Amino acid sequence: MSAKAVATLAKPNMRGLLTDQIKKNLIISTVLSFGAMFAYKFLVADKRKLAYAEFYRTYDIEKEYNRMKQAGIFTAARPA
Amino acid sequence: CIRPLILEAIRHLQLCRRKANVIKLSYYLFELGMANNLVRCAAQQTKARITPVISQIRTAHDHAHEHHAVGDPVKIVIGNREIVGFGMNGQPNYIDRVDFPLPAIRYKEVTPDIQVLKEKEKGDWSKLTIEEKKALYRASFCQTFAEMKAPTGEWKSLLGFTLIGCSFAMWIYIWMKKFVYAPLPDTFTPEKQQAQLERMLNMQIGPIEGLASKYDYEKGRWKE
Numbered sequence: 001m002s003a004k005a006v007a008t009l010a011k012p013n014m015r016g017l018l019t020d021q022i023k024k025n026l027i028i029s030t031v032l033s034f035g036a037m038f039a040y041k042f043l044v045a046d047k048r049k050l051a052y053a054e055f056y057r058t059y060d061i062e063k064e065y066n067r068m069k070q071a072g073i074f075t076a077a078r079p080a
Numbered sequence: 081c082i083r084p085l086i087l088e089a090i091r092h093l094q095l096c097r098r099k100a101n102v103i104k105l106s107y108y109l110f111e112l113g114m115a116n117n118l119v120r121c122a123a124q125q126t127k128a129r130i131t132p133v134i135s136q137i138r139t140a141h142d143h144a145h146e147h148h149a150v151g152d153p154v155k156i157v158i159g160n161r162e163i164v165g166f167g168m169n170g171q172p173n174y175i176d177r178v179d180f181p182l183p184a185i186r187y188k189e190v191t192p193d194i195q196v197l198k199e200k201e202k203g204d205w206s207k208l209t210i211e212e213k214k215a216l217y218r219a220s221f222c223q224t225f226a227e228m229k230a231p232t233g234e235w236k237s238l239l240g241f242t243l244i245g246c247s248f249a250m251w252i253y254i255w256m257k258k259f260v261y262a263p264l265p266d267t268f269t270p271e272k273q274q275a276q277l278e279r280m281l282n283m284q285i286g287p288i289e290g291l292a293s294k295y296d297y298e299k300g301r302w303k304e
Binding site for chain 2: 048051052055064067068071072073
């Protein structure tokens with residue numbers, strides 16, 4: 001082989017290819033899973049909890065009941 | 081008195097270093113009943129060229145057994161090409177596959193100039209030129225790995241046909257809506273839909289994250 005004419009490439013990695021692939025995939029999947037978990041916690045779960053707390057802080061159930069009754073949606077409690 | 085003749089034939093072939101032919105020949109010889117007749121042919125053939133040995137043995141065998149009227153079916157299919165391995169399933173076929181790189185037969189038939197290269201191949205490989213190495217590769221294989229793996233652009237026609245199918249399905253839906261489906265019920269008129277929306281707001285449906293959470297009840301209109 002005329003090795004003097006062209007530069008030789010570095011020998012590629014011949015062994016442990018599946019192990020390396022699995023390790024890399026495990027790391028990527030762990031990072032992505034944790035990322036998805038935290039994203040859901042902050043953007044969905046905590047936001048929803050805040051919304052519920054905010055709503056019930058100033059919720060007057062009697063007022064809402066009277067409003068609905070006046071609007072006429074109940075069949076057993078007709079407006080006066 | 082048969083056995084030494086068979087061994088002599090095998091030793092002759094072994095001297096020419098054609099292992100595949102030796103295996104085939106010996107297997108063939110031990111397999112047959114008419115060993116005597118055949119061994120005489122084999123002993124004569126060892127003086128001849130190596131490549132046609134198998135076909136000549138087989139034709140000799142065909143003459144010996146009159147009920148074999150056809151020639152060797154493998155030879156008819158693959159011609160003069162050499163069988164070099166088991167392949168994917170034992171059949172003597174050729175295919176270029178990345179996950180199965182060694183087919184059962186060589187790609188090209190043996191021609192005199194290829195035969196010259198093969199003789200040279202038995203010596204020192206560093207004496208072969210690049211062109212000779214390429215010719216030897218092309219004699220055994222149809223495509224290189226780069227050619228096998230080259231993109232074909234098939235995805236464009238696949239995508240095109242898929243989209244054509246989707247648009248045809250949409251035309252069919254339009255036809256169904258016009259000619260097949262019954263008219264919508266009267267609850268779909270704008271006035272009735274408006275009334276339904278008012279009722280939902282009165283009931284305060286979705287008060288925290290849904291519909292009513294976007295309505296301002298003090299001002300009586302939608303929240304900014």
